[in-house]
Amino acid sequence: xxxxxxxxxxxxxxxxxxxxxxxxxxxxxxxxxxxxxxxxxxxxxxxxxxxxxxxxxxxxxxxxxxxxxxxxxxxxxxxxxxxxxxxxxxxxxxxxxxxxxxxxxxxxxxxxxxxxxxxxxxxxxxxxxxxxxxxxxxxxxxxxxxxxxxxxxxxxxxxxxxxxxxxxxxxxxxxxxxxxxxxxxxxxxxxxxxxxxxxxxxxxxxxxxxxxxxxxxxxxxxxxxxxxxxxxxxxxxxxxxxxxxxxxxxxxxxxxxxxxxxxxxxxxxxxxxxxxxxxxxxxxxxxxxxxxxxxxxxxxxxxxxxxxxxxxxxxxxxxxxxxxxxxxxxxxxxxxxxxxxxxxxxxxxxxxxxxxxxxxxxxxxxxxxxxxxxxxxxxxxxxxxxxxxxxxxxxxxxxx
Amino acid sequence: xxxxxxxxxxxxxxxxxxxxxxxxxxxxxxxxxxxxxxxxxxxxxxxxxxxxxxxxxxxxxxxxxxxxxxxxxxxxxxxxxxxxxxxxxxxxxxxxxxxxxxxxxxxxxxxxxxxxxxxxxxxxxxxxxxxxxxxxxxxxxxxxxxxxxxxxxxxxxxxxxxxxxxxxxxxxxxxxxxxxxxxxxxxxxxxxxxxxxxxxxxxxxxxxxxxxxxxxxxxxxxxxxxxxxxxxxxxxxxxxxxxxxxxxxxxxxxxxxxxxxxxxxxxxxxxxxxxxxxxxxxxxxxxxxxxxxxxxxxxxxxxxxxxxxxxxxxxxxxxxxxxxxxxxxxxxxxxxxxxxxxxxxxxxxxxxxxxxxxxxxxxxxxxxxxxxx
Numbered sequence: 028x029x030x031x032x033x034x035x036x037x038x039x040x041x042x043x044x045x046x047x048x049x050x051x052x053x054x055x056x057x058x059x060x061x062x063x064x065x066x067x068x069x070x071x072x073x074x075x076x077x078x079x080x081x082x083x084x085x086x087x088x089x090x091x092x093x094x095x096x097x098x099x100x101x102x103x104x105x106x107x108x109x110x111x112x113x114x115x116x117x118x119x120x121x122x123x124x125x126x127x128x129x130x131x132x133x134x135x136x137x138x139x140x141x142x143x144x145x146x147x148x149x150x151x152x153x154x155x156x157x158x159x160x161x162x163x164x165x166x167x168x169x170x171x172x173x174x175x176x177x178x179x180x181x182x183x184x185x186x187x188x189x190x191x192x193x194x195x196x197x198x199x200x201x202x203x204x205x206x207x208x209x210x211x212x213x214x215x216x217x218x219x220x221x222x223x224x225x226x227x228x229x230x231x232x233x234x235x236x237x238x239x240x241x242x243x244x245x246x247x248x249x250x251x252x253x254x255x256x257x258x259x260x261x262x263x264x265x266x267x268x269x270x271x272x273x274x275x276x277x278x279x280x281x282x283x284x285x286x287x288x289x290x291x292x293x294x295x296x297x298x299x300x301x302x303x304x305x306x307x308x309x310x311x312x313x314x315x316x317x318x319x320x321x322x323x324x325x326x327x328x329x330x331x332x333x334x335x336x337x338x339x340x341x342x343x344x345x346x347x348x349x350x351x352x353x354x355x356x357x358x359x360x361x362x363x364x365x366x367x368x369x370x371x372x373x374x375x376x377x378x379x380x381x382x383x384x385x386x387x388x389x390x391x392x393x394x395x396x397x398x399x400x401x402x403x404x405x406x407x408x409x410x411x412x413x414x415x416x417x418x419x420x421x422x423x424x425x426x427x
Numbered sequence: 428x429x430x431x432x433x434x435x436x437x438x439x440x441x442x443x444x445x446x447x448x449x450x451x452x453x454x455x456x457x458x459x460x461x462x463x464x465x466x467x468x469x470x471x472x473x474x475x476x477x478x479x480x481x482x483x484x485x486x487x488x489x490x491x492x493x494x495x496x497x498x499x500x501x502x503x504x505x506x507x508x509x510x511x512x513x514x515x516x517x518x519x520x521x522x523x524x525x526x527x528x529x530x531x532x533x534x535x536x537x538x539x540x541x542x543x544x545x546x547x548x549x550x551x552x553x554x555x556x557x558x559x560x561x562x563x564x565x566x567x568x569x570x571x572x573x574x575x576x577x578x579x580x581x582x583x584x585x586x587x588x589x590x591x592x593x594x595x596x597x598x599x600x601x602x603x604x605x606x607x608x609x610x611x612x613x614x615x616x617x618x619x620x621x622x623x624x625x626x627x628x629x630x631x632x633x634x635x636x637x638x639x640x641x642x643x644x645x646x647x648x649x650x651x652x653x654x655x656x657x658x659x660x661x662x663x664x665x666x667x668x669x670x671x672x673x674x675x676x677x678x679x680x681x682x683x684x685x686x687x688x689x690x691x692x693x694x695x696x697x698x699x700x701x702x703x704x705x706x707x708x709x710x711x712x713x714x715x716x717x718x719x720x721x722x723x724x725x726x727x728x729x730x731x732x733x734x735x736x737x738x739x740x741x742x743x744x745x746x747x748x749x750x751x752x753x754x755x756x757x758x759x760x761x762x763x764x765x766x767x768x769x770x771x772x773x774x775x776x777x778x779x780x781x782x783x784x785x786x787x788x789x790x791x792x793x794x795x796x797x798x799x800x
Contacts (some may be wrong), residue, residue, distance in 0.1 A: 063709035064725070102501070103704075288711075296708035297728065307704045311694040312462035312725070312737075314687070315718040322716055325709040328463070328725050331687070340709075 030110045032145040034167060035227075036080045037138070038071055039131050040155035041088030041117075046276045049406030049424035050376055054093040057155030059280070060359045060377065062287055062296065062303075063325040063340045066097060067274060069305045070160070071153045072104045072113070077301055078163035080151065082111030084141050086134040088127060091117055103306045116141060130245030136234040142227065150230055152223045152247065158283050159220075159271040160294065160301055166265050167224060176229040176260040177252070179203065180267045184218040192218035193248040195264060203262040208248040217264055219248065220271060229260055270294040277422075281374055281402050284340045284357045288323055308343040308360070318349060334364070348383075356388070359407070372419065376407035387417040394419075433481075433565055434545035434627075435474040436536075438529060439467060440487035441621070442554040445591050445672050448793045449773065453492040456484070456553040458677075459756045459774070461684050461693075462722045462737050465496050466671070468503075468702045469558065470551040470622075471512075475503050476698040477561035481510035481543055485532050487517055487525060496703050503701045515539060531643035533634050540630075548630050550645075552621040554591075556680055557668035558693050558700065559622065564662050568624040573660035575629070577603060577650065578622035580664045586613040591672035593619040593646050595661055603659040606651040619646075620664055629657075667692035678771060678791045681737050681754050685720050707740045715746045724757070731761070745780065752788065770794065 044056025051059060057068035068085070075083050083106060087094055094115075101113030116138050118127050128134035135142075135152065142150060149170070151163055161180070170178040184192060194213045196205040205214070233251050237243055243250050256262055270293050272283045286292040296303050310329025315321055320335040329344035334351030341347070345358045348366035356370045361378040364370055368381045373388035381387055388403030401420030405411060410426040417423055439456030449458050456467035467484070474482050482505065486493060493514075497503075500512030515536045517525055526532040529550070533540070540548070547568070549561055559578070568576035577595065584592050589610060595617040596605025623645075625633075633649055642648035650659060667689055669680035684690050694700060707726025712718065717732045724740035731748035738744070739756045745763035754771045755761065761772075762780035769786035773796035778784070782800055786792030794800065 103706075297711075297726070302706055303708060304706050307706065309699040309701055311684075311690065311700070312722045312740075313710060314685070314690065315721050315723060316687075317720045319719065321712050321718055323714055324712050326712070326723070327709040 029144045029146070032082050032111060032147050034080055034082075034149040034151060034163075034224075035111075035142055035145050035147040036071075036075050036083045036151040036153055036163070037135055037142070038068070038075075038083055038085045038153045038155050039134060040068060040085050040094060041091075041128055041134060042156070043089040044156065044275065047280065048277065048422045049404055049409075050277070050280070050374070051090070052406060052424055053090055054407075055087065055089045055091060055155075056275075058090075058094040058097055059156075059274075060342055061158065061274070061280070062284060063327045063342055064307075065303060065305045067158070068094070068097070068155045069104075069303060070158050071155060072106070073302065073304045074159075074161050074163060075151075075153075076104050076106065076304060078161075078165075080163060081106065081108055082145055082147075083113045084116045084138060085113060085155070086128065086138065087115050087117045088134070091115070097306055099306070104304045111145070114141065131247045132234055132237055132251050133245035135230075136238050136245070139231060139234065142231075147227050150225050150227045152225070154221050156275060157220070157222070157271060157273055158294065159267075159269065161267065161269070161271075163224075169265055170224045170263070173201070173263045174261060175224075175263045176226050177255055177262045178224040178265050179252070179262065180220045180222055181217040181264045182220055182267055182271060183216050186213065186216055189213035189216050189218060193221070193252070194218055197264040201263045201265070203256065203264055206248075206252050206256055206262075208246075208253075219252075220267060221248070221273070223247065223252075229255065233258075277374065277402055277404055281357060281372075285338070285355070287325060287340065288338060310344055316349075319347075334366075342377075354390075365413075373403040373405065373417070375405045376409065378407060379405055379409045379411070381405070381411045382413035382415060384414045385411045385416065387411065389419050391419075431547055431565060431569065432543075432545045433479045433547045433549050433561075434540065434543045435470075435479040435482035435549045435551065435561075436533075436540070437467060437470050437474075437482060437484045438532065438550070438552050439484055439490065439493055441529065441552045442591065442672075443489070445554060446674050446677050448674060448795070449677065450489070452489060452796060454486060454488075454490055454553070456486075457490075457492040457496050458553075458671075459739060460556060461681060462724045462739050464700060464702050465493075466553040466556065467493065467497070468700050469556050470553065471497075471503055471505075472700045473557070473559045473561055473698070474549070474551075475505060475701065477559075477565075479549060479561060480505075480507065481513075481545070483513045483515050483536060483539055485515045485536055487532070490514075490516060498703070502703055510543075513539060526643065528643035529645035530634060530637045530648060533630070533645075534638050537634060540627075545627055548625050548627060550621075550623040550625070554671050555620045555622070555668055556671065556693070557620070557664070557666065558695065558698055559664065559666075559668075560698075564622070565624055567662055568660070571601070571660050572658070574626070574657040575650070575659045576624040576662050577659060578620045578662045578664050579617040580620055580668060580670075581615065582618045582670075584613050584616050584618060585676075588672040588676060589613060592616075592670075593621075593650075595619060597661040597663075601660050603650070603654060603661050606646065606654055608646050608651060617661065617663075618670065620668065620670065622664075674771075674791065674793060675789060678754065678769075678788075682735065682752065684722055684737070685735060690722075705740055713746065731763075731765075739774075752791075754791075773798075776800075 044051040106113035313330040316333035394400040505512035713730035726741040730746040747764040
């Protein structure tokens with residue numbers, strides 16, 4: 028017996044995130060650590076819970092082990108429910124054989140039966156790699172008030188960046204008249220945030236038609252949205268002017284972490300009315316040593332800091348040795364920065380070791396030509412030996 | 428892991444009077460400790476880590492904070508179909524349910540004890556902070572053939588804390604020969620850590636014998652009175668511990684965690700201490716922060732100078748403020764340009780800008796829960 032849910036969320040979490048290179052070698056992008064205590068998927072999941080959506084299907088495919096393990100039974104997000112809750116939905120075998128998810132639309136198509144069990148009126152389609160706080164319930168109220176078939180949250184982006192997004196043209200009432208995925212010559216600056224609310228009957232019909240048409244790709248932005256517009260479905264743009272970041276690249280991942288340290292950037296993790304949930308580590312409080320220096324940084328349980336930390340995000344269980352310096356960097360869970368090591372403008376993955384007096388990354392001011400410089404990245408479980416160097420812009424996925 | 432069937436019983440209210448300021452509105456078990464814990468987290472986690480999968484928590488009064496903290500035991504992995512955590516508020520057939528001592532408390536929960544299939548009972552209080560390997564203690568109890576095993580540590584009793592310590596005389600063969608309850612002595616002693624292992628059958632005899640005779644004190648009416656008749660063995664505990672018998676030893680036990688060796692001994696990676704999850708974001712240090720030799724909980728926002736302090740989860744320290752040798756419990760807010768030294772604030776204390784508060788290391792200044800200055 029399934030009790031009807033007004034709204035079910037489907038979270039796309041199967042992508043490889045190939046532009047995060049070493050950081051997504053062994054884990055899907057939504058499982059990448061973010062913000063000192065979170066993984067990217069905590070943002071959409073916490074948004075769901077805070078918006079009153081208690082049924083979430085998480086579509087997984089690429090390297091799902093870490094992600095499945097992290098989700099568990101959904102208890103950290105209060106999503107271990109008798110009716111609903113969080114469900115990991117990897118691809119499966121059926122009577123016609125097995126097929127991988129061949130696109131965002133196909134992933135939802137293959138899980139129509141999951142959605143149908145809850146007989147929802149609305150389905151929210153979310154992405155597992157965006158950092159933002161959003162009340163989906165407010166968007167749903169807007170969707171209902173507009174009598175829409177599909178509502179797409181939009182950001183106003185600079186014209187020169189518009190060709191990276193799905194760009195839409197809307198009339199004065201917000202009704203979308205045109206949608207182009209990553210246009211070469213954008214006609215507007217209203218960019219799709221890549222998340223949607225649909226009336227489930229309309230979406231289901233569009234998914235089935237898209238699947239039946241072998242000439243089409245199986246993608247929301249490229250196919251489903253333009254197809255529905257073509258059918259004359261009512262599509263509205265929902266303006267969003269709060270903080271939002273797609274962390275698809277190493278630079279944007281670094282930027283978004285640094286944004287958390289900037290008091291002028293409106294993403295507040297400390298708001299008691301919009302709690303960010305995550306699987307909390309079981310570790311003692313962080314210890315800041317006698318000779319440590321720590322400023323402008325976020326640090327989590329289980330850390331032991333004996334060196335200098337400035338403008339950095341330090342995840343749980345990280346040890347920073349005496350005389351070590353960590354500036355403008357992101358150090359992921361369980362990593363050890365040994366005595367005298369220097370880590371600057373870098374991202375260091377989980378459970379890695381930066382040996383004594385090793386040097387990872389440098390300050391960009393030393394470079395005349397900024398193109399030669401970039402964030403240094405050390406992958407997960409990597410050992411950078413004593414006194415070794417990792418140059419800026421390098422991406423390390425083997426021991427050095 | 429012990430393969431024996433052991434029932435753990437934790438007494439949350441005994442010793443409340445040791446730190447009466449902090450236990451005014453809570454049990455000893457729910458006293459905050461070490462930046463994110465409550466005292467009961469230590470025996471309870473150690474039981475979980477020792478394979479003691481069924482635990483009853485015996486309460487008496489002021490237990491709302493304790494119930495709130497423990498919930499259904501999920502965070503200790505003790506929300507189980509078989510065994511798990513059981514909260515045992517006062518219950519009595521005759522009196523008002525308020526027991527006078529350990530024996531009477533056991534009588535009050537006897538039906539619960541009987542329902543378990545345990546062969547052995549492990550008794551613990553909440554006044555000792557340690558990460559005991561109970562499985563070793565239980566195995567030793569079984570192999571020694573003792574009737575009762577009492578855990579003690581060699582240590583020094585301070586004169587002002589003698590009222591809160593039981594001391595053992597231990598013979599060469601490990602048998603306890605003498606039991607002194609709250610003796611007026613100080614110096615090196617075998618201090619009871621209020622942790623006992625006893626067989627189910629014997630405990631049943633003891634409890635049933637005691638009740639009709641109006642005996643209620645385990646130390647006095649069993650350990651001391653029957654020290655010749657029963658084989659009571661001492662188990663010397665040699666790892667890190669601290670025993671809380673006064674506000675001063677509470678203060679020192681907290682600050683002792685600033686020593687990295689002590690901290691590693693209390694929190695080994697393979698025997699974690701569990702506690703209630705609060706979903707705090709990471710701690711955030713501002714441009715004007717300066718922190719030395721301190722233990723900081725998640726969710727703190729630090730803009731001031733903090734030295735030799737323990738800040739619990741969700742504490743805010745304003746810019747220009749200086750804290751030295753302080754214990755600031757969760758969600759307290761210290762304003763700007765304050766100076767605090769040797770101060771303990773309970774939860775949710777608010778100190779407005781510019782205040783100067785000083786206690787001494789022997790007598791730290793204590794501010795009660797939710798007080799505003």
